[in-house]
Amino acid sequence: MFAKPFRVKSNTVMKGSDRRKLRADIATAFPSLSAEQLSQLLPSKEELNVVKIYAHKGDSMTLYVLQKNPLFFELDKRLYPTVYLLWRCPDVLPAFATWPPVLQKLIGGADLMLPGVVVPSSGLPEVTQGGCCSVILVNNRAPVAVGTAAASTAEMYSLGMKGRGVYVLHSYMDHLWASGDKSGPPSFPECEGSVLAGEDEESDDQDEEVEEECAQEEQEEHLCEKATDEVCAGVEELNLTEREEEKEEQGNEEEEEDQKSPQEMMDALLLQCFLHALKSKIKKSELPLLTSTFLRNHMFSCCPNGKQLDIKKSSYKKLSKFLQAMQQQHHLVRVKELTKGVESIVEVDWKNRELRSFIVPEEANAEASPVEQEDDAHPYQPPEITTLYTIPARLEPLFLDANKRKGAVLQPADVRSLITEYVRKNELVNEKNQNYVTINPTLCDCLLEKSEYQEVACLKWDELFSRTQSKMQECYQVVFPGQASVVKKGHIEPIDISVASRGSNKKVTLIKNLEVYGLDPAVVAVALQRRVQASSVLQPVPGAKDRVLVQIQGNQIQQVGNLLLDRYQIPRKYIQGLDKAQKSGKKK
Structure with a gap:
């Protein structure tokens, strides 16, 4: 479900009434959660965001995000927990254990097959077909995937543990996980009774055999931990010091943002983009510059990733009022109406203390906007589109000499050349006027209507070609740069x-x-x-x-x-x- 990137449609803060309804829905869907756990998962004072997204296959779903981490996702009016929530409450769902190397397959979008399920001595967890469940590794109870059971527990046994076991919807290290803080699974102690079914469980009083079994279990545990480390090595993580510093900075920024109203935050973003554009985008030679051009080409491009600049949501409401404030209060620019009704920036105070002390964000140099990335790294190139024609059964006799059968695809030039070759081979060019072609029985059957059989004895070359193409099935070929051509029926x-x-x-x-x-x-x-x-x-x-x-x-x-x-x-x-x-x- 989340093996490929998804598109965000909207991101809003959840209202109090909706939060209470969500809490009731969670309590109904996951009765094992206590009231205390629900309060910890959805604290009343923390901001909870509702994010509407489209998965890569077009499925519409809703994410519930707390402190940048998605806790639940809703698909087809059904709630599913994410790994971030399950790491806080690992026993919410029945869990199927598997070996660490299988995790890499789950990350790639594969489902969990029954042969890869480790059956503990206590047996498989009780699930119904379609029931929500999680996947864990044999050496750690922290869930690494969430999905639905492909069959009930009894059916899994009756199938001889063959076939599909869990339809995986979300896993550790997929794009839903990557939308959060990208933390790794915690280490939970292994459940008791995790011995594989079918293994000999003979109890012997001899100390030597007990010690030998313990040594083997320790060795298997070390091997599992090593395999898990190899699987998780694909994620590049900050070292401990850098991560702590980053969290402290993010925490301070979040506290400051929480104290500001949305209007104040938009005012601050507007000022940041304005100073950024003046310092790194505008040159003295470009003045005077239309204010609309300045906003469209420079301020919007300075907006940080993940944020949207909207003047209507600021206290200024209009660009002219904002620029007037920058002129009168901050003395950064001078705006003048050079043409009636059209304002331009005619002067910038480059020595202004506020402008000189402004530091351009590092992310502006390191990361480009989606549009800039598309323009610079992967510029768009339009596809080559060619109209083609397919030979129908009715016209097949005209192309048999060229070994072209029903369903063959031809370009317009090929159609003309093959028809010309057919006419000349059968000596159908009119002797008195070479602009006309004599209609023989084959051409009559292929191109003429029944009402024309006795009336039409010859056709002009252009009409011959046009009639032929009108009787053929049209299709088109699309060729994108660097890709194989694709032929599709009908009109594009x-x-x-x-x-x-x-x-x-x-x-x-x-x-x-x-x-x-x-x-x-x-x-x-x-x-x-x-x-x-x-x-x-x-x-x-x-x-x-x-x-x-x-x-x-x-x-x-x-x-x-x-x-x-x-x-x-x-x-x-x-x-x-x-x-x-x-x-x-x-x-x-």
Whole structure:
């Protein structure tokens, strides 16, 4: 489920009433949790976030996140705990034990098979088919995976411990785990009675045999621990000193942020992006600079990863008021209206103490935004799209001489050349006028309608070709740079741009079918958001599991068209809806 990255749709703070409902749902779903444990898991004073996401296969689900760690995820109206919660309460779910090397397979997205299950002397835990359960390692009770039972306990025994045991939904070291603090599983003492079923459990009073068995158990435990260390070596962790320092810094930042209101936090983010842009993005030679250009091209690109700059959520509400405050209170810039109704930054005080003391965040140098990464590291290249034709059964006689049978795929040029070769081979060119082709019985059956059998004796070359292609089945070939070509039936779906109305008659622009052309909707949404300074969201396309559409506020057809045509070089014929763009000009 989380073996590949997921997309975040929204991230909001849970209200008090919703928190109480969630606590009741958790208590119902996991009755083994005591009231004290529930209070510790969901403390009333801690901020609990609700994160809506789309998995890589298009499944919509909800995460409940506390202190950056996801505790539960909800899929199909059913709650499942994450490994972070199970490390705090390891006995919430019935657990199946397996060997440490199997963990690497689970991390890759595989399910737990019954031959890999270690059966303790006390027997397998009692589960029903579809019941929620966890997976542990034989040397540690800390769960490393969560899933549902593929069969009941009795059915597992009746199957002879063969087949699938647990459908794994989430595991340690997958992308859901990586969205948290990336801590490793704690070390819990091994359960009693973990001896494999079927092993000889003969009790002997002789001290030598007891000591020998203990030595073997210690050796097996060391081997298991070593295997676990090898499996977990794929995660790069900070050393102890660096981690403690990082936690202290994060703790201080979180305390400061908790004391601020959302509006104050947006004001601080706005000022940070403003100073960052002035210090590292703007040159004196670029002045005067339009304020809208400054915001779109410079301030938005200085926004830290994981945060979204929205002036409407600040105390200023408008860019002009913010810049006025920067001019009058901070004396950082001078803004002037060079053209009626259009403001520009005409001067920057580079010696300003506040600007000189500002330190550009390290993450701004180390990490680029998704759009910048796409532009610099992996620039988008449009696919090559070619229209092709498939030979139907009716036209097969025309292509038999060229050994082309029903279902063969031909390019338009190949169709013309093969038809020309057929005409010349059968000497069908009209002797009196070579612009015409004489219709023989084969051409008559393949290209003419029944009403034309007695009327049409010859056709022009162009009409011959056009009739042939109209009778063939159209398909298309898509070739992405560095990838193998893909041939699909029918017409290629164009990128569809439309305008819809939402509540209060507000307009929104919808963009669909970006994936057909290899475009990432999330990257396009960010690029549009920066270009038009409006919020955007991703929504699932009804009836299509693997596709999402981009929704952006306002009628932005013109801006979307410019982005697709100029930046991504998509041919105009593959974009539908550009004619609905608002026409510029004064109203009469």
